Amino acid sequence: MMKRAEVKETNNPCPVINTLECKACERCVLACPAKALSIGTELNERGYRYVVYAGSGCTGCGSCYYTCPEPNALEVHIPQTEKKEND
Amino acid sequence: MAGTTRVLGGHPGLYGEYSRKGGIAITATHYCAGCGHGILHKLIAEAMVALGVQDRCILLSPVGCAVFAYYYVDCGHVQAAHGRAQAVATGISRAEDGAIVLSYQGDGDLASIGLNETIQAANRGEKIAVFFVNNTVYGMTGGQMAPTTLIGEATITSPGGRDPVQSGFPIHMCELLDTLRAPVYIERVSLSDVPHIHRARHAVRRALEIQRDGKGYAFVEVLSPCPTALRMDALAMEQFINEKMEKEFPLKLFRDRSKDTEPIHRPRSDYSKDTLDRIFGCTEETLRAEAFEDTAFETKGIKIAGFGGQGVLSMGLALAQCAYDSRRYVSWYPDYGPEQRGGTSNCSVVISGSPIGSPVVDHPDVLVAFNRPSLVKFAPTVAKGGLIICDSLVGDYAVPEGIRAIAVPATEIATEMGVPQAINVVMLGALMEVGGLGLPGEAYSGALFEVFARRPELLSLNRKLLEKGAKAARESRTT
Numbered sequence: 001m002m003k004r005a006e007v008k009e010t011n012n013p014c015p016v017i018n019t020l021e022c023k024a025c026e027r028c029v030l031a032c033p034a035k036a037l038s039i040g041t042e043l044n045e046r047g048y049r050y051v052v053y054a055g056s057g058c059t060g061c062g063s064c065y066y067t068c069p070e071p072n073a074l075e076v077h078i079p080q081t082e083k084k085e086n087d
Numbered sequence: 088m089a090g091t092t093r094v095l096g097g098h099p100g101l102y103g104e105y106s107r108k109g110g111i112a113i114t115a116t117h118y119c120a121g122c123g124h125g126i127l128h129k130l131i132a133e134a135m136v137a138l139g140v141q142d143r144c145i146l147l148s149p150v151g152c153a154v155f156a157y158y159y160v161d162c163g164h165v166q167a168a169h170g171r172a173q174a175v176a177t178g179i180s181r182a183e184d185g186a187i188v189l190s191y192q193g194d195g196d197l198a199s200i201g202l203n204e205t206i207q208a209a210n211r212g213e214k215i216a217v218f219f220v221n222n223t224v225y226g227m228t229g230g231q232m233a234p235t236t237l238i239g240e241a242t243i244t245s246p247g248g249r250d251p252v253q254s255g256f257p258i259h260m261c262e263l264l265d266t267l268r269a270p271v272y273i274e275r276v277s278l279s280d281v282p283h284i285h286r287a288r289h290a291v292r293r294a295l296e297i298q299r300d301g302k303g304y305a306f307v308e309v310l311s312p313c314p315t316a317l318r319m320d321a322l323a324m325e326q327f328i329n330e331k332m333e334k335e336f337p338l339k340l341f342r343d344r345s346k347d348t349e350p351i352h353r354p355r356s357d358y359s360k361d362t363l364d365r366i367f368g369c370t371e372e373t374l375r376a377e378a379f380e381d382t383a384f385e386t387k388g389i390k391i392a393g394f395g396g397q398g399v400l401s402m403g404l405a406l407a408q409c410a411y412d413s414r415r416y417v418s419w420y421p422d423y424g425p426e427q428r429g430g431t432s433n434c435s436v437v438i439s440g441s442p443i444g445s446p447v448v449d450h451p452d453v454l455v456a457f458n459r460p461s462l463v464k465f466a467p468t469v470a471k472g473g474l475i476i477c478d479s480l481v482g483d484y485a486v487p488e489g490i491r492a493i494a495v496p497a498t499e500i501a502t503e504m505g506v507p508q509a510i511n512v513v514m515l516g517a518l519m520e521v522g523g524l525g526l527p528g529e530a531y532s533g534a535l536f537e538v539f540a541r542r543p544e545l546l547s548l549n550r551k552l553l554e555k556g557a558k559a560a561r562e563s564r565t566t
Contacts, residue, residue: 016096018114020112020114020115021112021114021115023115023119023120023121024120025121025122025314025321026121026320026321026322027121027321030280030321030322030325031280031281045111046111046112046115048120062095063281065095065096066126066281066285066288067126067280067281067284068125068126069116069118069120069121069122069123069124069125069126070115070116070118070125071098071101071116071125071128071129071132071159072098072103072114072115073115074096075094075095075096075097076094076095076096077093077094077095078092078093078094078095079091079092079093080091080092080093
């Protein structure tokens with residue numbers, strides 16, 4: 001049921017945006033310290049515009065995740081290196 | 088470890104799909120864009136799971152936008168009537184000692200219609216965590232002024248801005264509850280932006296820890312965005328909370344007494360028959376005197392009426408006691424105004440040989456009238472062939488046809504004996520003598536002991552009054 005955004009294998013942290021749940025409230029856009037998020041121009045199937053990631057800049061700080069009011073709209077994927085074993 | 092990915096997301100404690108909500112986006116909430124409820128739901132769910140108490144949690148949904156909190160949070164739920172959440176929470180908490188009860192309420196629910204429940208529950212130190220979502224406005228109903236609306240803030244019912252002369256001032260719930268002794272934890276937090284959310288996350292967790300440990304009342308006020316009703320975008324909303332709301336509602340840890348507080352253990356309520364018998368002084372002897380079926384016994388309805396304070400109700404009680412001691416079925420049913428003295432009062436007593444369906448006596452077999460107004464009021468209702476006993480002070484009165492009437496100088500006798508307040512005992516004596524109720528004379532003396540006085544000198548005085556009443560009734564009948 002939930003349409004999941006594709007997660008590309010990458011070595012960098014990135015937000016994963018599930019477009020169906022996003023309501024374009026812009027809280028994550030304001031919260032992102034890297035200013036890597038913006039509201040796109042396309043509409044999701046419910047008629048909301050939704051947030052898009054610039055493709056680079058994410059530091060994995062999780063701010064967008066914590067401020068997002070929609071529990072299923074946004075995830076942050078943070079690849080773990082051997083040095084940063086903090087999970 | 089190389090190759091693995093840490094994922095912030097997916098919310099244990101919230102359902103994956105909101106099947107109760109339904110609709111085309113079963114994975115999205117019903118809340119507006121930018122609403123604070125989703126953020127707070129996430130924090131509560133996260134704390135619930137992190138503390139390992141999900142199975143013990145019962146969330147109270149309020150009336151307001153979060154009325155459907157049970158769509159989302161994966162725990163037990165009860166949806167309470169408007170404002171009543173903390174009263175319901177009290178019941179749940181008391182009935183299920185192991186439950187972790189979370190009351191989730193908005194400013195209309197908690198600070199307006201439910202203000203009393205809030206203060207009383209806090210004052211009792213109920214074992215509940217309260218999450219008070221303050222967004223300064225009634226969101227669900229379309230943006231009306233709330234108790235927490237700021238001075239000068241425009242809403243659809245305060246279009247020129249809240250005017251304190253007309254509408255008073257914003258209510259500060261944390262400060263109000265902080266005057267009470269019982270609450271364990273009181274904090275005001277905000278969901279305006281990420282740093283504030285992290286502080287709120289800590290407070291939510293603290294409130295749940297206090298419940299896990301059974302320590303008492305935890306109150307977390309959450310300044311929360313309502314972009315729809317306040318007609319603001321995300322930036323304006325953030326600034327409004329940080330700059331305007333915080334000025335009126337300062338963020339603060341008002342108290343955290345959890346370290347110095349012992350868990351509350353309330354003993355189970357004991358409603359067993361043994362305990363009740365003990366409380367009501369039922370001894371082996373009195374318990375033996377249970378009523379028995381006796382179809383030969385004629386059911387009687389008695390109405391005793393007078394001014395409040397004349398002992399009308401206690402005379403009824405004495406009669407009821409007398410019937411009970413005689414192992415008859417009996418009911419006593421008082422009817423009185425709000426006055427302890429003055430006003431009118433009456434009571435109905437039914438005495439029967441079989442279980443009594445209704446304690447109401449519409450057509451008494453015997454009316455005992457202590458004064459004229461009672462006589463005038465109830466004499467026409469007396470059953471045909473019935474009896475009226477009244478004080479001789481009532482004066483002339485045309486008794487309805489087919490009814491016997493006896494005047495007893497009860498006031499005079501009681502006054503002569505130096506106990507003017509004991510008119511009712513004299514009347515009871517008259518009733519014993521001429522009432523034809525089929526109860527043995529000893530039972531009346533016994534009732535004096537049970538109902539009026541246990542001190543020997545008073546008991547002997549009451550017995551004299553009873554006998555004088557009986558004698559007066561006897562003489563009145565013969566004249």
